[in-house]
Amino acid sequence: xxxxxxSFDAQNQRFISDVKELEAFCSDEEIAETLMDSYFCEFPKxxxxxxxxxxxxxxNRREAEENEKEIRLYSNELxxxxxxxDNKARLLYYLLLCWERLYPCExxxxxxxxxxxxxxxxxxxxAKNIKREDIxxxxxxxxxxxxxxxxxxxxxxxxxxxxxxxxxYVSFKRGDIGSFFVDRxxxx
Amino acid sequence: xxDKVKVPLHKIxxxxxxxxxxxxxxxxxxxxxxHATEIEALKALFQKPEQKPQRDExxxxxxxxxxxxxxxxxxxxxxxxxKEPAYFTRRITVMESDSDITKAEKYYHNSLxxxxxxxxFRYLYPKVNEKFKAYxxxxxxxxxxxxxxxxxxxxxxxxxTEQELNLIRRYQKFCPVxxxxxxxxxxxxxxxxxxxxxxxxxxxxxxxxxxxxxxKVVPEVLKAYKNLYHKYSNKKNISYLxxxxxxxxxxxxxxLKFGLRDLTLEEIKEEWVDLGMGxxxxxxxxxxxARSYTKFDxxxxxxxxxxxxxxxxxxxxxxxxxETHDESGALYFGKRYELKKxxxxxxxxxxxxxxxxxxxxxxxxxxxxxTDFDEF
Numbered sequence: 001x002x003x004x005x006x007s008f009d010a011q012n013q014r015f016i017s018d019v020k021e022l023e024a025f026c027s028d029e030e031i032a033e034t035l036m037d038s039y040f041c042e043f044p045k046x047x048x049x050x051x052x053x054x055x056x057x058x059x060n061r062r063e064a065e066e067n068e069k070e071i072r073l074y075s076n077e078l079x080x081x082x083x084x085x086d087n088k089a090r091l092l093y094y095l096l097l098c099w100e101r102l103y104p105c106e107x108x109x110x111x112x113x114x115x116x117x118x119x120x121x122x123x124x125x126x127a128k129n130i131k132r133e134d135i136x137x138x139x140x141x142x143x144x145x146x147x148x149x150x151x152x153x154x155x156x157x158x159x160x161x162x163x164x165x166x167x168x169y170v171s172f173k174r175g176d177i178g179s180f181f182v183d184r185x186x187x188x
Numbered sequence: 189x190x191d192k193v194k195v196p197l198h199k200i201x202x203x204x205x206x207x208x209x210x211x212x213x214x215x216x217x218x219x220x221x222x223h224a225t226e227i228e229a230l231k232a233l234f235q236k237p238e239q240k241p242q243r244d245e246x247x248x249x250x251x252x253x254x255x256x257x258x259x260x261x262x263x264x265x266x267x268x269x270x271k272e273p274a275y276f277t278r279r280i281t282v283m284e285s286d287s288d289i290t291k292a293e294k295y296y297h298n299s300l301x302x303x304x305x306x307x308x309f310r311y312l313y314p315k316v317n318e319k320f321k322a323y324x325x326x327x328x329x330x331x332x333x334x335x336x337x338x339x340x341x342x343x344x345x346x347x348x349t350e351q352e353l354n355l356i357r358r359y360q361k362f363c364p365v366x367x368x369x370x371x372x373x374x375x376x377x378x379x380x381x382x383x384x385x386x387x388x389x390x391x392x393x394x395x396x397x398x399x400x401x402x403x404k405v406v407p408e409v410l411k412a413y414k415n416l417y418h419k420y421s422n423k424k425n426i427s428y429l430x431x432x433x434x435x436x437x438x439x440x441x442x443x444l445k446f447g448l449r450d451l452t453l454e455e456i457k458e459e460w461v462d463l464g465m466g467x468x469x470x471x472x473x474x475x476x477x478a479r480s481y482t483k484f485d486x487x488x489x490x491x492x493x494x495x496x497x498x499x500x501x502x503x504x505x506x507x508x509x510x511e512t513h514d515e516s517g518a519l520y521f522g523k524r525y526e527l528k529k530x531x532x533x534x535x536x537x538x539x540x541x542x543x544x545x546x547x548x549x550x551x552x553x554x555x556x557x558x559t560d561f562d563e564f
Contacts, residue, residue, distance in 0.1 A: 131332075132332040146330070147359075153326040153364075
C-alpha cells in the first residue's frame with residue numbers, strides 16, 4: 001500500500017511531467033526508480049512504493065495512447081446534432097456517439113459508462129452540471145437502455161441508426177472531443 | 189418413505205477410520221439442502237389455483253431432495269453416494285424450430301429449474317449479495333437515465349406507464365435471486381424494514397465536552413484544524429487510486445479504502461502533534477470547527493484523539509436496552525425493552541455471570557455517588 005502524501009495532487013502533476021520526459025528512453029521500472037530517488041531527496045520521511053509509481057506511469061501512458069485514438073463523425077450525424085435545440089442534449093448525444101466509436105461492440109448495445117464518458121468533455125464548461133437524469137431528454141431520439149448479463153450485469157445503450165455517407169466525415173482525436181464540441185457544435 | 193439400506197459392517201481400525209473420514213469430505217449435504225430451500229422459495233411464485241401442478245411438482249422434488257440429503261449423510265458410512273436428478277438444475281434451450289407443444293413443455297420445465305438462490309441468501313453469501321447489488325445498481329442507473337428517478341421509487345410509484353412496467357418486468361425476469369414472497373423472504377424484508385430505519389438523526393448533538401470558557405479560539409489555529417478535517421474527509425485520493433488500480437472486487441476496494449484511511453489518519457495525527465495541543469484544547473477547536481458545518485463528522489474527533497477522549501467525557505453513564513416485562517417497554521421483534529443506565533465506575537460486563545448484576549440497584553447508586561474518589 002503506497003503512502004499518499006496529502007499534497008498528492010501537486011506531487012502527482014510534477015511526477016507526470018517528469019515521466020513524460022523520461023519515458024522515451026527508459027522502462028517503467030527505471031523511471032519509477034529515478035522518481036523514487038528524487039522523491040526521497042525532497043520528502044525524506046515519505047514512504048512511496050515502486051509498484052505504485054509503475055502503476056501511475058502505466059496509467060498515464062495508457063491515457064496518452066487512448067487520447068491518440070481517432071474518431072469519425074459523419075456529416076449526417078453532425079447535421080443531426082446541430083438540429084438538436086438544447087446544448088445539453090446535443091453534448092450528451094455527441095458524447096454517446098463518440099463513446100460508441102471509441103468502444104464499439106459487435107452486438108448492438110454499447111457499454112454505458114457515464115462517469116468516464118463525461119470525462120471526455122472536460123473542456124465544456126457546463127458538462128460538470130450534467131447528470132444521468134438529463135439523458136431523459138434524448139429518449140425521443142430513439143436511445144435505448146438495457147441491463148445485459150446476469151453474472152456481471154452492465155448497463156448498455158443503443159442509439160438509433162443514422163444513414164451515413166461513408167466518405168463524408170470529419171475526424172478528430174479522443175483528446176480533442178471537448179474542444180471539437182466547443183468549436184463546432186456548441187450553440188453560443 | 190424409502191427402504192432402509194443395511195450398512196456394511198466394518199472393523200474399527202486405522203484404515204477404515206481414515207476411509208470413513210475421506211468419504212465424509214466434500215459432502216454435498218449443504219448444496220442439496222440449499223436446493224430444497226430454493227424450491228421452497230420457488231413454490232411461492234406459483235400461488236394461483238391453476239398453478240397447482242407446479243406446486244405439487246416442486247413439493248415432490250423437495251421430498252426427493254430429503255431422501256438425497258439422507259443418503260448423502262449415510263454415504264460416509266460406506267453406502268453409495270446419491271445423485272440429484274439433473275433435470276432439477278438444468279435448463280433446456282427453447283429452439284425457434286420447436287413446435288408449440290414442445291415449447292410449452294420446455295417453458296414449463298425451465299420455470300421449475302432451481303438455478304437461483306432466494307433473496308434472503310444475500311445476507312448469507314457475500315457473492316450473492318455482490319451480484320444482486322450490481323444488478324440493482326444497473327437497473328437504478330437505467331431508471332435514472334430513462335425516467336429520471338431511482339429504481340426503488342419507480343417500484344412503488346402508482347399508475348406506472350407501460351414503459352415503466354416493462355423495465356420492472358425485465359428486472360424481475362432476469363433478477364439473480366428469487367424475490368418471491370416465501371416465508372424467509374418475508375421475514376428478511378421485515379428485518380430490513382426495522383433494521384435499516386435505525387440511523388443517526390441529524391438533530392443529535394455530540395456529548396463530547398466543549399471547554400470554550402477555558403480556551404480562546406485563535407483563527408489561525410482553527411484554520412489548521414479545518415485543513416486537518418478536510419484531509420480527513422477527502423475522498424479524492426481513493427477514487428484516483430481506484431482508477432489506477434482498476435479494482436473489481438469489494439475486498440480490493442475495501443483494502444484500498446481502509447489502507448488509505450489509516451495512512452491519512454497517521455499523517456493527520458503527525459500534523460496534530462506538531463500543533464502541540466492537548467486533548468482538551470483540541471476538543472475546543474473541534475467544537476468551534478463543527479459550528480461552521482451543518483453536518484459535521486464527529487468521528488474526526490474520535491479518530492484524531494483516540495482513547496484519550498474518554499478521559500474528557502463528563503457523562504459517567506450510558507444507556508443500554510434491556511428486555512423487560514413492563515408493558516411500557518418499547519416493542520422490538522415481539523419482546524419489550526427499556527433503557528437502563530450503566531455507570532462507568534460500576535461493574536464491567538465481562539466480570540458478571542448474570543446480566544442483571546450489571547445494573548446498579550438504587551442503594552448501590554447512592555453509595556457510589558457518595559464515594560469520594562479523591563481518597564483513592
